[in-house]
Amino acid sequence: MPTIRGACPHDCPDTCALLVTVEDGRATAIAGNPDHPITRGFLCGKVSDYLERVYHPDRLLRPLIRTGPKGEGEFREASWDEALDRVASGLGGAIDRHGGATVLPYSFIGTQGALQYNVVSGRLFNAIGATELERTICDAAAMAGVMMTHGADPEVDPDEWHHARLIVLWGWNPLSTAPHLWRRVLDARAAGARIVVIDPFRSRTARVADEHVQPIPGTDGALALGLMRAIVDAGLADEEWCRAHADGYDDLLGRLEQYPVGRCAAITGIDEAAIRALGEAIAAVQPSLVRLGVGAQRHAGAEIAYRTIACLPAVAGSWRHRGGGFAYSPIATFLALPQEAMERPDLRPGAVRSVPMGQLGRALTTLDDPPVSALVVWNANPLIGEPNETAVRAGLERDDLFCVVLEQFMTDTARYADVILPATTGLEHRDVVPSWGHHYLTWNEPAIAPRGESLPNSEIFRRIALRLGLDGDVFSVSDDDLLEQLLAGSSVPVDRSALRAQGYVKVDLGQGAAPHAAGDFATPSGRLRLRNDDLDDPLPFYDPPAEIADEALAARFGLCLITPKTHLFLNSSFANGRRQTAAQPEPYVVLHPDDAAARAIVDGGTVRVFNDRGSFTARCRVSDDARVGVAVAPQGWWLKAWRGASCQATTPDAVTRFAHAPTFNDNRVEVLPEGRHPGHEAFADE
Numbered sequence: 301m302p303t304i305r306g307a308c309p310h311d312c313p314d315t316c317a318l319l320v321t322v323e324d325g326r327a328t329a330i331a332g333n334p335d336h337p338i339t340r341g342f343l344c345g346k347v348s349d350y351l352e353r354v355y356h357p358d359r360l361l362r363p364l365i366r367t368g369p370k371g372e373g374e375f376r377e378a379s380w381d382e383a384l385d386r387v388a389s390g391l392g393g394a395i396d397r398h399g400g401a402t403v404l405p406y407s408f409i410g411t412q413g414a415l416q417y418n419v420v421s422g423r424l425f426n427a428i429g430a431t432e433l434e435r436t437i438c439d440a441a442a443m444a445g446v447m448m449t450h451g452a453d454p455e456v457d458p459d460e461w462h463h464a465r466l467i468v469l470w471g472w473n474p475l476s477t478a479p480h481l482w483r484r485v486l487d488a489r490a491a492g493a494r495i496v497v498i499d500p501f502r503s504r505t506a507r508v509a510d511e512h513v514q515p516i517p518g519t520d521g522a523l524a525l526g527l528m529r530a531i532v533d534a535g536l537a538d539e540e541w542c543r544a545h546a547d548g549y550d551d552l553l554g555r556l557e558q559y560p561v562g563r564c565a566a567i568t569g570i571d572e573a574a575i576r577a578l579g580e581a582i583a584a585v586q587p588s589l590v591r592l593g594v595g596a597q598r599h600a601g602a603e604i605a606y607r608t609i610a611c612l613p614a615v616a617g618s619w620r621h622r623g624g625g626f627a628y629s630p631i632a633t634f635l636a637l638p639q640e641a642m643e644r645p646d647l648r649p650g651a652v653r654s655v656p657m658g659q660l661g662r663a664l665t666t667l668d669d670p671p672v673s674a675l676v677v678w679n680a681n682p683l684i685g686e687p688n689e690t691a692v693r694a695g696l697e698r699d700d701l702f703c704v705v706l707e708q709f710m711t712d713t714a715r716y717a718d719v720i721l722p723a724t725t726g727l728e729h730r731d732v733v734p735s736w737g738h739h740y741l742t743w744n745e746p747a748i749a750p751r752g753e754s755l756p757n758s759e760i761f762r763r764i765a766l767r768l769g770l771d772g773d774v775f776s777v778s779d780d781d782l783l784e785q786l787l788a789g790s791s792v793p794v795d796r797s798a799l800r801a802q803g804y805v806k807v808d809l810g811q812g813a814a815p816h817a818a819g820d821f822a823t824p825s826g827r828l829r830l831r832n833d834d835l836d837d838p839l840p841f842y843d844p845p846a847e848i849a850d851e852a853l854a855a856r857f858g859l860c861l862i863t864p865k866t867h868l869f870l871n872s873s874f875a876n877g878r879r880q881t882a883a884q885p886e887p888y889v890v891l892h893p894d895d896a897a898a899r900a901i902v903d904g905g906t907v908r909v910f911n912d913r914g915s916f917t918a919r920c921r922v923s924d925d926a927r928v929g930v931a932v933a934p935q936g937w938w939l940k941a942w943r944g945a946s947c948q949a950t951t952p953d954a955v956t957r958f959a960h961a962p963t964f965n966d967n968r969v970e971v972l973p974e975g976r977h978p979g980h981e982a983f984a985d986e
């Protein structure tokens with residue numbers, strides 16, 4: 301029985317290596333590759349059921365053309381010829397009327413494979429001069445902030461984490477969202493490390509950590525300033541390392557004068573003594589590692605917050621030590637493949653306008669000159685993933701919008717399409733998958749033939765481009781040749797035969813065991829930037845969130861709502877999985893007992909959560925897992941499970957200052973037992 305080496309294609313930092321058993325052309329078993337240093341032979345509660353996803357009775361296997369009203373999900377099957385004709389005439393007609401900018405591509409990391417992510421599609425939308433999508437919905441604010449402090453650098457390699465003796469998991473719930481990297485944290489713990497979690501919510505990770513610090517959401521920058529000040533107050537700052545390898549040590553000390561620990565305690569809602577104790581531990585217990593997640597960046601001020609946190613390991617002296625320092629997402633190794641160049645921005649006919657992810661609804665309902673009159677969605681389910689659901693829905697409902705969706709399933713977004721084109725899963729196409737959590741590239745060999753008439757994204761976009769009459773030399777390149785170009789263009793040599801034979805190779809940028817013990821940062825001076833003169837304010841500071849810090853708004857909407865990931869879905873993917881939905885049948889919102897009592901809400905009761913943007917209903921779990929003043933509604937279920945409107949009906953579509961990233965968790969709401977007056981005025985009068 302052949303065993304095929306694959307790679308998990310999903311949007312997760314663990315990027316697992318898979319072994320797929322195939323019998324008579326059918327995949328019959330799937331397992332984690334025991335040799336892969338991160339996968340180590342096991343799969344998560346989602347991908348261990350990947351064969352169910354591949355052979356799911358609801359897989360879309362033929363092109364579909366809409367027959368009913370938008371959103372109703374009524375379609376008929378069509379041949380590829382007819383469907384592609386429809387797509388070419390829909391896009392071509394829109395371009396003839398309004399120019400290329402009227403087309404908006406919308407995609408994210410439904411598949412993380414370098415080829416299926418955006419190579420042929422990137423070329424197509426560049427060539428027609430489409431509006432550019434700023435793909436900022438996930439990790440961009442933090443990325444911008446971290447780079448302000450130490451450039452696009454190799455961070456502490458997960459293979460080195462077991463050397464750490466104190467690990468601070470900051471806005472990260474890896475037990476659920478990165479279960480393989482979590483094993484790396486557990487290795488450190490087995491060797492004696494203490495695990496501290498900084499999270500307003502008692503996540504699964506916080507539950508099993510040694511210590512849990514619960515700040516008010518969006519105040520992490522102030523917490524980092526308080527921790528640095530505590531280190532300085534205790535005489536534990538590593539002045540020698542900072543003077544040798546960082547810019548602006550004296551300026552930072554001056555800035556910390558403005559942030560006494562007591563002030564930071566008041567902003568973050570954490571005891572002064574707890575901040576002092578943690579700060580002192582981060583400096584004294586070495587190697588100490590700060591590992592940030594994606595979760596702490598969903599608010600205004602996020603870039604400066606992450607920049608500020610990235611200064612902490614320098615002041616603590618952690619970079620000196622093997623396993624010590626800072627890690628977020630290893631951008632340097634992730635970016636080794638020439639993704640952007642392969643998308644051929646040079647094909648653009650001229651300057652193009654751009655729309656940030658997180659403002660899709662706004663773009664569809666307010667842009668003119670030209671309006672968005674054609675939308676092409678792949679690798680994404682924006683009706684669930686985007687904030688401001690009301691606007692997204694209003695946009696998708698527009699009769700004058702031509703909408704194409706490439707999908708594996710009839711998602712909430714796909715129901716609004718004019719044409720749906722069936723896409724393959726990772727088992728059915730070839731790709732190479734980089735990781736945004738570790739330093740390995742993983743090879744994905746197709747295990748089975750495409751199911752039904754499904755095709756890889758690359759082939760679908762190739763066919764669309766050729767129908768539109770675009771340059772055959774650019775678009776007829778085969779997938780195998782494109783993969784070869786991706787690997788050949790890597791910033792460091794990739795051993796292609798080892799990659800194929802073994803299934804994975806390490807991206808070796810020379811990062812070594814302690815990459816910045818002697819500085820050597822990817823900044824203009826090679827030094828870490830405690831002071832960065834490219835910024836209006838060159839020093840770290842507390843850049844407050846918007847709604848969370850708005851006292852007038854707090855009088856009307858007394859709770860901050862955060863919407864983290866669920867344990868068993870992958871964003872909205874797997875929310876149609878049998879085992880996953882059995883374990884997580886319905887959405888819920890967690891409220892602290894004090895907040896529930898003040899609103900006469902009982903555990904298990906249905907509540908309405910609302911603000912000026914909209915409302916949703918969900919069952920309430922009353923638990924001190926939530927911090928006082930913070931409501932927690934994990935996100936990912938499809939709309940049916942939410943009874944029609946999800947938590948995104950309340951989330952804001954404001955974006956951050958530098959990276960234009962969404963601010964999902966900078967969101968004030970009120971909560972009432974369902975059945976009482978849903979308007980906040982009634983609540984305020986009581």
Ligand SMILES: Nc1nc2c(c(=O)[nH]1)N[C@H]1C(S)=C(S)[C@@H](COP(=O)(O)OP(=O)(O)OC[C@H]3O[C@@H](n4cnc5c(=O)[nH]c(N)nc54)[C@H](O)[C@@H]3O)O[C@H]1N2
Nearest residue numbers: 471473477501517518593594595596864865867869870871
């Ligand atoms: N099981 C599962 N795994 C996943 C995903 C999934 O949906 N499900 N999604 C994948 C994707 S796309 C991503 S980006 C990653 C995300 O993985 P994580 O980085 O773990 O992201 P979240 O679960 O959104 O947030 C992590 C924690 O941050 C906390 N948090 C929220 N606001 C704040 C804040 O202001 N400050 C602090 N300190 N903490 C805060 C939340 O309560 C949450 O427990 O996971 C990937 N893996």
Ligand SMILES: Nc1nc2c(c(=O)[nH]1)N[C@H]1C(S)=C(S)[C@@H](COP(=O)(O)OP(=O)(O)OC[C@H]3O[C@@H](n4cnc5c(=O)[nH]c(N)nc54)[C@H](O)[C@@H]3O)O[C@H]1N2
Nearest residue numbers: 408410411438678679680681685706723863871872873964
């Ligand atoms: N309120 C709130 N909203 C959030 C977040 C949050 O924390 N809170 N997190 C945000 C984050 S971090 C992210 S990354 C986004 C995620 O949002 P999305 O990127 O929209 O992720 P999914 O909902 O998983 O949708 C991915 C879709 O891609 C499809 N797909 C998978 N593989 C392929 C393929 O090969 N080809 C094609 N054509 N389709 C494929 C899947 O079937 C699935 O429907 O959501 C964001 N939204």
Ligand SMILES: [Mo]
Nearest residue numbers: 311438439594
């Ligand atoms: Mo994400």
